[in-house]
Amino acid sequence: KTLAIVGCPFSGGQAKLGVDRGPIHLVQAGLPEQLSELGWKVLFDGHHQFEEIDAASDPPIGKLKNPRLVSRVCEAIAKVVGEHAKKGQLPLTLGGDHSLAMGTISGTFEQYPDACVVWVDAHGDINTAETTDSGNIHGMPVSFLLGLGSKIPEFSWVKPLLKPERLVYIGLRDVDAGEKKILKENGIRAFSMHEVDKYGIGRVVEMALDHVNPKRDRPIHLSFDVDALDPSVAPSTGTPVRGGLTFREGHYICEAIYETGCLVALDIMEVNPSLADEAEVKQTVAVGCSLARSALGETLLG
C-alpha cells in the first residue's frame, strides 16, 4: 500500500514559535525510511509551503487569531489529503499545530463519508468562537468539523461531515468548561485519563472502537496530538499537561488501531522542536516517529 507523507510546517493555530519545524525534524529523523522498512511505498514530495498573510490583512475575527491564514492552510490540506485518499493512498500528516486536523479530517470525509475519528489528546480541541478563551484555533478544529458554534464566513468551506457518534476521545485531562458543556450536550464519548486508569488502555481502546466502529468495518482517521502523552514522554510540545499517557499506552493505541485494518489516515501533531533541551527535543521527535510506525504496522514481535 502507498503512504503519502504530508509535511505541514504550520504554526498559525497557536502562538508558540517552532511547531512549524516539527515536520522537518520528523523527516530528518528518518521517518520516511523507517516506514519504507515496514513495507510501505512512501511518497514524499517535500514539505508544503504556506505563504504568509501579514497580520494587517488577517486581523482577529472575534477572539480567533490568524483566522484567514488558518482557514486557507486547512482548506489546502483538505484538498491534498482528499486527493491522496481518492488515489487509495494513506495520508500521514506531520504537524504543525492541531488546527490542521480541520483540513485533514475534511479530506478524509470527502473520500470516506462513513469514517470515524479517534482523537488522542490531552485537550478536547472543540472550542467554538463563543467558548474559546485563547482564540488559538488549534483548540477549536473539532467544533468546525461538527458544525458547532456560530458560522464564520471565512470558514464556510468546512462542511459539518463529522457526526458526534463517529468521534471518540482518548487521553483527555485538560478540557475547558465550555468544552465540557459541548461534549455533554452532543453526547460525545470521551475516555479521559480517569478511564485509562480505571479500565486500562486495552479495555479503553476496545470500548472506544466499540462506540465508533462496532463492526470494525468503518474507515478510521487517527488524529494523535503528542501532548496526549505524559510530558515526561513527549516534553517538547506547546501545551503540555501532567498526568498523561505512558510511552506504552500511546503506542498501544496506535498498535491496536493498526490491527483493526481500518486505518485510512493518520495525523501526528504538535511536535515542537524548540521548547526543550536537545535531548528532550530528540526524545519528542523520536516518539512522534515511533507512534507513526506503530500505527502503520510496526509490532513488537514482528
Ligand SMILES: N[C@](CCCC[B-](O)(O)O)(CCN1CCCCC1)C(=O)O
Ligand atoms: N483549550 C486550550 C488549549 C488547546 C490545546 C490545543 B491542542 O490540543 O491542539 O494542543 C486551553 C485554553 N486555556 C489555556 C489557559 C488556561 C485555561 C485553558 C485552548 O487554547 O483552547
Ligand SMILES: [Mn+2]
Ligand atoms: Mn490537539
Ligand SMILES: [Mn+2]
Ligand atoms: Mn493537546
Ligand SMILES: [Mn+2]
Ligand atoms: Mn498544543
